[in-house]
Amino acid sequence: MTIALDTPGTDGLAGAVAALRDWQYDGAAFQLHPGDLGWFWRFGTEATAAAVRTWSRDGRILALGLLDGPELLRLTIAPDAARDEELARRLAGDIAEPDRGVLPAGKVYVESPEGVLVKDFLFERGWNLDEPWTPLRRDLTAPLPDPGVRVEVVGPERAEVQAAVLRAAFDGSTSTADRWHAMAAGLPYADARSLLAYDGRGEAVATVTVWSAGPGKPGLLEPMGVHRDHRGRGHGRAVTVAAAAALRELGSSSAVLYTPSRNVGAVATYESAGFRRYPETRDQAREA
Structure with missing residues (x-):
């Protein structure tokens, strides 16, 4: 099946949180955490739902993004789909093309885990590296x-x-x-x-x-x-x-x-x- 981009709405937030929980494990690349959604929830359930994007295939969430402000998409991907080429190309297109409704035109940012294939496709589209962050554990x-x-x-x-x-x-x-x-x-x-x-x-x-x-x-x-x-x-x-x-x-x-x-x-x-x-x-x- 093709990959579907969705804004899951308030009814879909439980599935989004469950997916993020499932993808966490020691040794994984630093990535979006259910607590990041939890901290955003201070703006309310409806605002949180409006800020979430999911990419699914055959009913299974493969990637999830949080619009942490209008110009920053915090993106993470199911561990077994990190190098999925079909998913990566779809993500890159949805992220890079303003008419697809994920990010607006102008200067925008994407956070994603190290090693995911979508990074390569965004670089091919002319995206650059931004300021460094330090992860700690x-x-x-x-x-x-x-x-x-x-x-x-x-x-x-x-x-x-x-x-x-x-x-x-x-x-x-x-x-x-x-x-x-x-x-x-x-x-x-x-x-x-x-x-x-x-x-x-x-x-x-x-x-x-x-x-x-x-x-x-x-x-x-x-x-x-x-x-x-x-x-x-x-x-x-x-x-x-x-x-x-x-x-x-x-x-x-x-x-x-x-x-x-x-x-x-x-x-x-x-x-x-x-x-x-x-x-x-x-x-x-x-x-x-």
Whole structure:
């Protein structure tokens, strides 16, 4: 059968999340995670459904993309279809041609795992490499050390506190308690936790959300932030250790994350929390 491009709608989100869970395994190329959909869910179920694209053959999802903004498609592919030529050519055409409704005309970006064939076809169409990102991973076989700070799981009553820390951690953040509630109502949050770390005076100084993909699979940290007034005191390392411990409790085999390579402070923080740096990855970009 031919390959079908779909926007699955709200009824299709469960299938999309299930596919992403199924494709996660240790040793895989760093790729889109169900937690990435979960974090996007803060904009609501309908917005999340509108941002998802799937490519299927004979009723089976082979590739899934998340429009993380109008100009960025975050794409991943079923492991056994990474070098499927028919799929790769269809993906490249749908992505590169603005009239197919995946990405608009002008400068746009695609994130996809290393080693997938669609990258080659996009290069043939004149796409180029964009800025480097650093993937990091921590094995969760052994217990984690005590983070050294008080950490609590965020519930509805602490949603505004977490949102305030995120706003103070990321310039331009639009985090609100309502968005936390929307995220927490999403399908992926059933296997997720939001954490708050406190300093010795009882002030909330850092936060992280962790996303399990199921027992024995890699879990994701997205996002982690430290309040701008409390940086340089080890809170980033502490909350990252707590995040890894939470993922281990959820049954994750490892913890993974990405950060822009230019953010050398973040890379150093994650390494101090026991994460191992992996070779850089790059998005692909089409110039306007």
